[in-house]
Amino acid sequence: MLITVKDVLELDGFKHARIVAGKKGLSNIVNNATLMEVPDIFPYVDTHSLLITTLYPIYNNETATNELIPKSVELNLAGICIKPIRYIKEIPPTMIKQADDLDFPIIELPQDANLSKLVTEILELSLNKHINILNFRNHVHESLMKLFLKGEDIDSLVNNLSEIVKFPVLLLDNDLNITHMSKDLEEQEVSIISFSNNHGNNRFKVKVKDIEYEEEYYIKHYINAGKTRFGYIVLLKGEVNNQSLIVAVEQASLLIASVFYKNYAVLEKEKSFQDAFIRDILQGKIDSPIDTINKAKTFGWNMEFPEVIMIAKLLMEDDKKKKLLYEYILDSKYIEKILEEKLLINSNKIKTVYIDDSIVIFINVIFMNNIKENCIEVGKLIVERLRDKVKIGIGISNTAKDMDSFSLAYKEAQSSVITGSILNQNSFVSHYSDYEMFNIIKEVKDIEILNRYVNNKLGKIIEYDKVNDMRLMETLKVLIEENFNVKKSAESLFIHYNTLRYRIDRIKELGIKIDNGFEVGELVLAYNIYLWLASNQR
Structure with a gap:
């Protein structure tokens, strides 16, 4: 579970502390605590740190005092605990206004507060929660590993995870199709509502009956094995924010990926046998x-x-x-x-x-x-x-x-x-x-006879197209398909009628007779032989 400023205020050392500004920031995450012992503290402080100070390093520096809250917010600190009286009579009104405006908590400490002990108490809280998360992670890992070693299927792993975390779980493939879901979802209508963003990432909402889970209400983690991605594991957490749930999903994704990969390897082997079998048939x-x-x-x-x-x-x-x-x-x-x-x-x-x-x-x-x-x-x-x-x-x-x-x-x-x-x-x-003419053409065993026939009837057009960009063979193809109807052929070629007339004149100049019915028949035969030869050469 994540530690917040609100959690810190419940510690024994903070019993007499009071929040004087930035109350809307009580949910800020606290990862550690830092004593402010030098004026230039910011290079030495971590994100989500709770600053604890008497303001002694900057109490006589108005500029530094005015910049402390805005800079702390900029560095994403959790808040600041200030012990007044000894070096400052009261927390400056300017800082209080800034904190309220920026939702940055200011905690006023009592005069007898021991700053070092407060830091230690916060760190112990953080450490204990971290240990609890690790223990929970190990529990999840051991539970799922037992099932994995027994050879249980993915459904068993999904249901076991759901029972541990007390939330519904489902698996999606890379196209966001639901492939598995925990038992508590089986009797319900579950669907995925996908929407793309500018970065091409898969984003989606999960709809269970009439309830829609937006991105902030579920935990999503990729199921990866090496360079292969099998999809996503999704835990429907609702409004609960708990670091342990994220760790549980991460652990589950590793073992589920192992099962997927094992199944994938088996399928690849089967596919290899199948492909060889079908190749023999063909x-x-x-x-x-x-x-x-x-x-x-x-x-x-x-x-x-x-x-x-x-x-x-x-x-x-x-x-x-x-x-x-x-x-x-x-x-x-x-x-x-x-x-x-x-x-x-x-x-x-x-x-x-x-x-x-x-x-x-x-x-x-x-x-x-x-x-x-x-x-x-x-x-x-x-x-x-x-x-x-x-x-x-x-x-x-x-x-x-x-x-x-x-x-x-x-x-x-x-x-x-x-x-x-x-x-x-x-x-x-x-x-x-x-x-169907191919069935007749393929009965001619001497390919050279076919090549000579094509060369005799179409050779000049083929050679002309190699050095000129007039596409006469394509033109001839369309003319044949349209029964030499010039108007329809021009429309099929998306060219002007006169352009096609010009191409036809070039075809005639090359010795191709398209006005004689018998010659046209031989032309159609030659064209089909040309196609058959080309397809067999490929």
Whole structure:
């Protein structure tokens, strides 16, 4: 418990002392006491110190006397005890007015007060309270450590802490979601009301039924293990101010962090096994479908068919930030929460895993109508939610009807991401069936034949774009998508109609015929071969 000026006045040595000014400062914290034996006392005094003096060092210095109270307040001292009569007849009225104005306590000591003994008494009080805090800390540590060594879970630690401190306790993750709470809160409606500040720190209020706990009515402490932050421990103390509660929360956070880290290490190991297992599936390394389905269940994956594979790839250069964002999306189950929130897919129908710099999402579509349209809607929702954070590409496969189809579906989703990244400068959703011509193109075994065809039909445009900033390949792409409707193509490109006419003239000058139907057909085929080659080279 913190010692205040009010507590000091209850000591035996202060029985006949009286507060003569600054009564509103009686709640000021007192950490120690200092005898004022020299005029320039301030370099030697600590914050929250209670100054004790006869004013002898400055009694004949009017300037120093007038500056004593303001400087004491500036240094955040607790107050001042003055013994008058011997060197000063009374406490100067100027000091009393200053103290009242600044809510700085002035305590008048009786004539027989022994200043040294008063200092000793205050220090003993401080020491005893400090010892009590240490004893309480040890009690909390020992109680929680016993549970920890028994292998008890986090709920047990939270409930034990709540019982010791006699206040409700809850744990939050880094997104301020409630993950655990003490039993006294389980039957109540508890919510977190978050609000950001200019420094980007997480600030919040805790609402329990109709009661809102502002920041000053709860104790918050980070749950850290090394460089990993798991969230916060929050103790709802109300109006009680007790140093022991802070110490208890600090001790609890250390042991809870240890449990989190142990669980985290186990999950990381499991994740490693899971990733290897799923990688084998995607590579077609399956010995027994039944064994594979059963093994999938151990990783929380209810593998049923048909399934669709969706790949979410963050398109950013900063590898460090990208890794952190991938971890955030996976650890917080960000994608699962989005889909459940919109009632599109239950989380038990989804499996997400990080593979090869992307998140692979397996979606059970057994009861889904309009599979392609709904999967595209899912992809667009993910893109929309992450739009402010990062540029993202979503690739969607055709339906995998059985386990042997997973490998092909994975390649389709990969190809869709690569093709989408070629065609789009911003975030996108790309479905493999939109490029069905790829199924025909991939049957051509001699890649050189495809390269020659593309070079023959589009080579001049490709080379022209390398040295000129006219973006003719992009122009050709939009013309194809808009069935060579010049007006619609100009609108899609966000350029003036005449600018597009000029680009079309340049395309024609390069020997590309877009007025002949047969030539246009070959042009569309060449363009799709170009995309397929680019996606496979990636």
